[in-house]
Amino acid sequence: MNAPERSPDHPPLSDTFIAAMSARFGSRFSQSEAVRLSHGTDESAHPPQPPDAVVFVESTEEVAAVATLCHAHRVPMIAYGAGTSLEGHLLAVNGGISIDLSAMNRVLAVRAGDLDATVEAGVTRKQLNTALRDTGLFFPIDPGADASLGGMTATRASGTNAVRYGTMRENVMALTVVLADGRIIKTGSRARKSAAGYDLTRLFVGSEGTLGIVTEITLRLYPIPEAISSAVCAFPDIAAAVNTVIQTIQLGVPIARIELLDALALQAINSYSNTTLREAPTLFFEFHGSPAGVDEQARTVQEIAREHGGLDFEWATRAEDRSRLWQARHDAYFACIRLRPGSRGQSTDACVPISRLADCIAETLEDRATSGLIAPLVGHVGDGNFHLIAVLDPDNAAELEQAHNFAARLAQRAIRMEGSCTGEHGVGIGKRGYLIAEHGEGAIDVMRSLKQALDPLNLMNPGKILP
Numbered sequence: 001m002n003a004p005e006r007s008p009d010h011p012p013l014s015d016t017f018i019a020a021m022s023a024r025f026g027s028r029f030s031q032s033e034a035v036r037l038s039h040g041t042d043e044s045a046h047p048p049q050p051p052d053a054v055v056f057v058e059s060t061e062e063v064a065a066v067a068t069l070c071h072a073h074r075v076p077m078i079a080y081g082a083g084t085s086l087e088g089h090l091l092a093v094n095g096g097i098s099i100d101l102s103a104m105n106r107v108l109a110v111r112a113g114d115l116d117a118t119v120e121a122g123v124t125r126k127q128l129n130t131a132l133r134d135t136g137l138f139f140p141i142d143p144g145a146d147a148s149l150g151g152m153t154a155t156r157a158s159g160t161n162a163v164r165y166g167t168m169r170e171n172v173m174a175l176t177v178v179l180a181d182g183r184i185i186k187t188g189s190r191a192r193k194s195a196a197g198y199d200l201t202r203l204f205v206g207s208e209g210t211l212g213i214v215t216e217i218t219l220r221l222y223p224i225p226e227a228i229s230s231a232v233c234a235f236p237d238i239a240a241a242v243n244t245v246i247q248t249i250q251l252g253v254p255i256a257r258i259e260l261l262d263a264l265a266l267q268a269i270n271s272y273s274n275t276t277l278r279e280a281p282t283l284f285f286e287f288h289g290s291p292a293g294v295d296e297q298a299r300t301v302q303e304i305a306r307e308h309g310g311l312d313f314e315w316a317t318r319a320e321d322r323s324r325l326w327q328a329r330h331d332a333y334f335a336c337i338r339l340r341p342g343s344r345g346q347s348t349d350a351c352v353p354i355s356r357l358a359d360c361i362a363e364t365l366e367d368r369a370t371s372g373l374i375a376p377l378v379g380h381v382g383d384g385n386f387h388l389i390a391v392l393d394p395d396n397a398a399e400l401e402q403a404h405n406f407a408a409r410l411a412q413r414a415i416r417m418e419g420s421c422t423g424e425h426g427v428g429i430g431k432r433g434y435l436i437a438e439h440g441e442g443a444i445d446v447m448r449s450l451k452q453a454l455d456p457l458n459l460m461n462p463g464k465i466l467p
Helices: 015-028 033-039 060-073 125-131 149-154 200-204 238-250 263-273 291-307 319-330 332-337 354-371 397-416 432-439 441-454
Strands: 053-056 077-080 097-100 107-111 116-120 172-178 184-188 213-220 227-234 257-261 282-289 314-316 344-351 377-380 385-392
Touching: 015 053, 015 060, 033 053, 033 097, 060 077, 060 097, 060 172, 060 184, 060 213, 077 149, 077 213, 107 125, 125 149, 149 213, 172 200, 184 200, 227 291, 227 319, 238 257, 238 282, 238 291, 238 354, 257 263, 257 319, 263 319, 263 332, 263 377, 282 291, 282 319, 314 319, 319 332, 332 344, 332 385, 344 397, 354 377, 354 385, 354 397, 385 397, 397 432, 432 441
Parallel strands: 053 097, 077 097
Antiparallel strands: 107 116, 116 213, 172 184, 172 213, 227 282, 227 314, 257 282, 257 377, 344 385, 377 385
């Protein structure tokens, strides 16, 4: 649970470096304790680890200037977007400088005819969809938090729509990246396919800022569906809900979203969002397509749910009702924390093949019952991904350790079932210990070789991903 101790290889910032940064960036270079602390804290349960300084950049060229100075003075660099990460990605475990890209928030181009857009890394997903409002298009990747698209790219984010539209891996077409020594490169193109050279775009998507800093992203866009319908259905137990999901996916129903929440999560949501949903294991559905297609999908899923003991669907067809329903789902993290005033949430996730989902969730809930933890379950179960939010007393070391061990068992369980220790949160510092078990020593050696080739001084977000 505790962050690694600061490495002696990276001493405090030198006076020469501070002078150079101050001369170049003026008041946008800050050593304020409050600014540093805010940039060394994320949404994880890991204790804060502030950087030595923060610089607020406004262009790719400025990021390159920072990287050039950091490279010359051997100063670690940590890219910062919206601060919503969940595995300690932003923590300055080796000190150094936080590079805040939030002011790089321009939508550079929207090409409706080609269904793509290019944005700066600080643009958030909600901001992009607002900019697309009059085009008839939208960007579907929705991790819940209004994260920056640079951060979503760096962590290979997904979310509630991934079952139909995929993750950031499938939806990033091209990147502009600043390397550790200040070089600027462009990867990929706007072509829908290419067989030209190594796929560097996919290398940087999910690299968590350890190989380079993403400054611009070209993304796929999608037409807004002609018809959208949402529904909620409660079940007598978790197994019935999960089996409904498995059968829906195996039948090839092109459902847009399918989310699972257990009874404890529903209790938290009702209290936090003033909803009156049945406090039982529940699936949230959303269907996209033509009116006839949506109707067919909904009837098929409703019949599947009925076979597994599902109670009557509660429909939300008006836009405002759908928005209220999904906002309640997205507020689940904060709702769960409210179950225990003064607590902090430790969110962990795993992803398994859909055929193993029922087994993995059943074993995990047995483990939760044995541990006695308060840990509501929510999940993007349409792609085999689920989360537990342990609600903890941050001053209780024994409880923190218990939650850490619970998360470790979940990661090991998912890997044993041929899944992943993290479906979307990323590795950061929280999941580094499971990568060898998941990928094998040989693959980790290749990852280390790539890191060494691109960042031989280990300046790009050091201490993250690699065990």
